[in-house]
Amino acid sequence: MSVRAAIRRFLGVALTLIAVSVGVFWASASYSRRARAEPLEQNPFRYLPVFFNAHPSGVRELAAIAMQRVARGGTVAVAAQLELARLGGAALPYVLPALDSLEPNSRERVALALTPIALRMEVASREELSDGAQAVLFWTRFWQDRAIDFRAASVRHLTLRLAERAIALRREDLVHVDTFALPALIEGLGEVRDANDVARVQRLTSVLSHVTDLPVRSTENPSLSEARRTVDTWQDFWALHGSEYTELDGPRRLAATFVETQYGKWLAAVLRGGLGRTRTGESALSVIERCFATTALLLLVGLGGGFSLGVLWTRFERRTSRIALRYASAVLGTALAAIPCASFVSLFAGRSAGLGSALCLVTVATAAWVSRHLARSTISEGRVSPLAAAFSVSAPLGATYPPLVLSAIVLVELAFELPGLGRAAALSLASGDVNAWMATSLALALTTLLLRQAADLLRPRPTLGSALVEP
Amino acid sequence: MTEALSPRRRLALAVSAVVLLILLAALLAPLSPQLLGYARGLQFAVVAGALIMAVAFLVAIPLGTLAASGPRAFDAALRFVCDLFSSLPTLFVAAVFWAWADRSLSYVCALGALRGLEQAWLLRCEIVRLEAEDAAAPHSLGRTPLLAFLKLRLPAALGPLFVSASFSVAWLTALDAALTQAGLRPHAALPTWGLELAEPHGSPLGATLAAGSVALLTVSLHALFRPPRVT
Numbered sequence: 118m119s120v121r122a123a124i125r126r127f128l129g130v131a132l133t134l135i136a137v138s139v140g141v142f143w144a145s146a147s148y149s150r151r152a153r154a155e156p157l158e159q160n161p162f163r164y165l166p167v168f169f170n171a172h173p174s175g176v177r178e179l180a181a182i183a184m185q186r187v188a189r190g191g192t193v194a195v196a197a198q199l200e201l202a203r204l205g206g207a208a209l210p211y212v213l214p215a216l217d218s219l220e221p222n223s224r225e226r227v228a229l230a231l232t233p234i235a236l237r238m239e240v241a242s243r244e245e246l247s248d249g250a251q252a253v254l255f256w257t258r259f260w261q262d263r264a265i266d267f268r269a270a271s272v273r274h275l276t277l278r279l280a281e282r283a284i285a286l287r288r289e290d291l292v293h294v295d296t297f298a299l300p301a302l303i304e305g306l307g308e309v310r311d312a313n314d315v316a317r318v319q320r321l322t323s324v325l326s327h328v329t330d331l332p333v334r335s336t337e338n339p340s341l342s343e344a345r346r347t348v349d350t351w352q353d354f355w356a357l358h359g360s361e362y363t364e365l366d367g368p369r370r371l372a373a374t375f376v377e378t379q380y381g382k383w384l385a386a387v388l389r390g391g392l393g394r395t396r397t398g399e400s401a402l403s404v405i406e407r408c409f410a411t412t413a414l415l416l417l418v419g420l421g422g423g424f425s426l427g428v429l430w431t432r433f434e435r436r437t438s439r440i441a442l443r444y445a446s447a448v449l450g451t452a453l454a455a456i457p458c459a460s461f462v463s464l465f466a467g468r469s470a471g472l473g474s475a476l477c478l479v480t481v482a483t484a485a486w487v488s489r490h491l492a493r494s495t496i497s498e499g500r501v502s503p504l505a506a507a508f509s510v511s512a513p514l515g516a517t518y519p520p521l522v523l524s525a526i527v528l529v530e531l532a533f534e535l536p537g538l539g540r541a542a543a544l545s546l547a548s549g550d551v552n553a554w555m556a557t558s559l560a561l562a563l564t565t566l567l568l569r570q571a572a573d574l575l576r577p578r579p580t581l582g583s584a585l586v587e588p
Numbered sequence: 589m590t591e592a593l594s595p596r597r598r599l600a601l602a603v604s605a606v607v608l609l610i611l612l613a614a615l616l617a618p619l620s621p622q623l624l625g626y627a628r629g630l631q632f633a634v635v636a637g638a639l640i641m642a643v644a645f646l647v648a649i650p651l652g653t654l655a656a657s658g659p660r661a662f663d664a665a666l667r668f669v670c671d672l673f674s675s676l677p678t679l680f681v682a683a684v685f686w687a688w689a690d691r692s693l694s695y696v697c698a699l700g701a702l703r704g705l706e707q708a709w710l711l712r713c714e715i716v717r718l719e720a721e722d723a724a725a726p727h728s729l730g731r732t733p734l735l736a737f738l739k740l741r742l743p744a745a746l747g748p749l750f751v752s753a754s755f756s757v758a759w760l761t762a763l764d765a766a767l768t769q770a771g772l773r774p775h776a777a778l779p780t781w782g783l784e785l786a787e788p789h790g791s792p793l794g795a796t797l798a799a800g801s802v803a804l805l806t807v808s809l810h811a812l813f814r815p816p817r818v819t
Contacts, residue, residue, distance in 0.1 A: 129668075129671075132668075133668065133671050133672055133675065136668070136672050137672060137675055137676065140672065140676075141676065141680075144680065144681075144683075144684040147684055147687055147688050148683060148684055148687045148772075150687075448807060451803070451806055451807045451810050452803040452806075452807065454755065454758065454806070486755075489751065489755070489810070519674050519675075520673065520674050520676065520677055520678040520681070520706075521678055521759075521762070523676065523677035523678070523679075524677040524678050524679035524762075524763070524766050526677070527677050527679050527680075527766070527770060528679070528766050528769060528770065531769065531770055532769065539677060542680065543679070543680075543770045543771070543772060546680065546683065546772060547770075547771050547772055558676060558680065561675075561676065561677070562675040562676055563675075565674075565675045565676075566671065566675050569675075
């Protein structure tokens with residue numbers, strides 16, 4: 118095979134895999150939306166569009182909406198006050214300059230709504246902000262004095278200094294800018310490799326949990342794994358809420374139309390490493406590592422063995438001279454192919470059958486299915502090299518029976534509680550665990566695609582018209 | 589197996605199998621609620637099976653023909669779509685269809701379209717093979733290319749499709765049973781054979797009858813759909 122052909126095949130697999138990832142993600146989103154309410158409630162990205170966000174919201178938009186609602190007053194103002202408090206210092210560069218544009222009463226309402234932020238930033242006491250006029254005066258002066266601190270470069274510098282060494286003043290400086298420091302703080306967490314990294318994570322976590330009011334605390338002497346878990350927790354928080362604390366402008370707004378979607382968030386988790394984390398906190402990659410061997414064995418034996426057996430069966434049926442034997446073989450084959458695998462699974466599942474029975478079931482199901490197609494169709498068994506053609510993407514049966522065999526694999530894995538990719542995928546689809554579903558279903562798809570591409574390369578081709586058979 | 593039977597006898601065999609099943613269902617249904625489920629399952633299997641076959645043929649014949657004889661890009665597109673669907677268990681695709689479809693009719697039509705894609709690839713491969721061997725060339729003398737294709741090559745290439753179509757009821761029941769057993773069937777409102785087969789506390793008689801009926805229907809459809817020959 119030439120390099121050009123190899124590249125074309127590789128690109129074909131990559132493109133198919135991308136399309137599969139889009140398809141299975143849509144499948145997961147559709148299934149969760151329609152099937153049950155429970156997974157919906159558990160999915161942290163449920164409010165985002167699946168693939169395209171026409172109106173992504175950054176801190177500027179969220180702060181403006183919250184400020185308008187607070188200014189208007191009424192019942193919606195209560196939720197808006199909480200939203201302003203949550204957005205914290207990140208909202209101040211947009212709220213404080215806009216205070217002057219509000220009418221006096223609205224201005225006082227907004228200034229008072231900012232009180233929780235001032236308390237968290239430790240820049241005022243509750244008594245200083247008890248009155249609306251006082252609050253307006255405070256925030257006007259605050260912005261005159263401190264606007265210069267709300268710059269990304271200076272906050273990054275402060276974070277670097279705190280990351281290097283713990284001094285109370287450095288921590289205070291960051292607390293004074295509140296959630297405005299979040300991007301720099303999250304970035305500052307970095308990777309955890311040694312004791313110095315653990316200490317850095319501990320210092321930054323103290324500020325992070327203070328400004329976000331989240332109960333993520335480091336123990337006194339955290340281990341490396343504990344520190345890594347803490348970093349993972351903050352990374353998850355940032356993946357979910359990052360855009361709410363940053364401004365979306367120019368290219369970032371354009372990128373946000375994709376990034377701020379359920380698919381974009383999943384992709385970001387994948388790019389962070391480990392293919393994201395499952396609901397149980399386990400890396401999705403480790404789920405694949407655990408489940409791959411069982412499914413690969415079932416695939417190889419089920420598809421390879423089953424196809425070979427099917428071809429032998431067909432040859433026997435065609436060559437035998439006894440009519441009764443031919444009839445019996447045909448009826449048995451059709452019945453075995455027709456009776457759902459689920460019925461046999463139900464019969465065997467209660468017993469201590471294990472992997473052996475699972476392999477037998479998948480192999481027999483494949484053999485019966487293939488033999489019926491070969492025996493009755495105009496596809497000649499003489500053209501098929503049993504093992505290679507079993508997986509080949511170009512073979513006529515290539516699109517017909519592999520999905521059924523894969524379904525049988527999922528079933529036997531579930532029934533016999535085998536730790537396989539199919540079982541993990543089915544359980545995660547049912548429970549709405551997006552990361553686990555995506556990782557396992559993509560691993561299953563990639564394994565099938567690669568096996569079939571490899572078989573296609575090994576498959577002997579008929580000399581006549583072979584170029585036509587290959588698209 | 590059925591090469592010796594005439595087309596009329598093969599049709600009679602298939603029809604009598606269906607009539608036998610309907611009679612069996614009518615007789616057994618009043619006896620117990622489980623058997624009533626079996627009778628309703630038969631209704632669903634026959635109607636949905638026929639619908640799946642019809643939709644699959646509607647999708648497969650034009651797509652397969654275009655992929656084999658039309659622009660090369662179309663062939664590549666069909667292969668891409670087939671690769672896409674065949675890299676995942678049909679079980680998962682059916683689960684999503686089941687969740688997506690508001691009514692069972694949409695679900696069955698979606699399954700028919702999926703089956704149509706698989707059969708389109710079968711048809712495309714068969715047409716390409718026949719073209720390469722030029723099996724119908726001597727018979728096409730004096731006919732226009734289109735007429736020769738429609739009268740000779742297409743009917744000759746439909747063999748694998750018919751074989752595949754005879755498994756439609758079995759395929760549907762298998763998927764349904766698998767969905768139930770895997771816990772991926774969001775609502776179990778529809779009484780089907782798949783449900784009978786996969787329900788852990790279902791009636792053994794109902795399950796046996798369902799499995800036997802699927803096998804009988806498939807065998808009779810298998811007998812009915814003999815691959816045509818170019819004469």
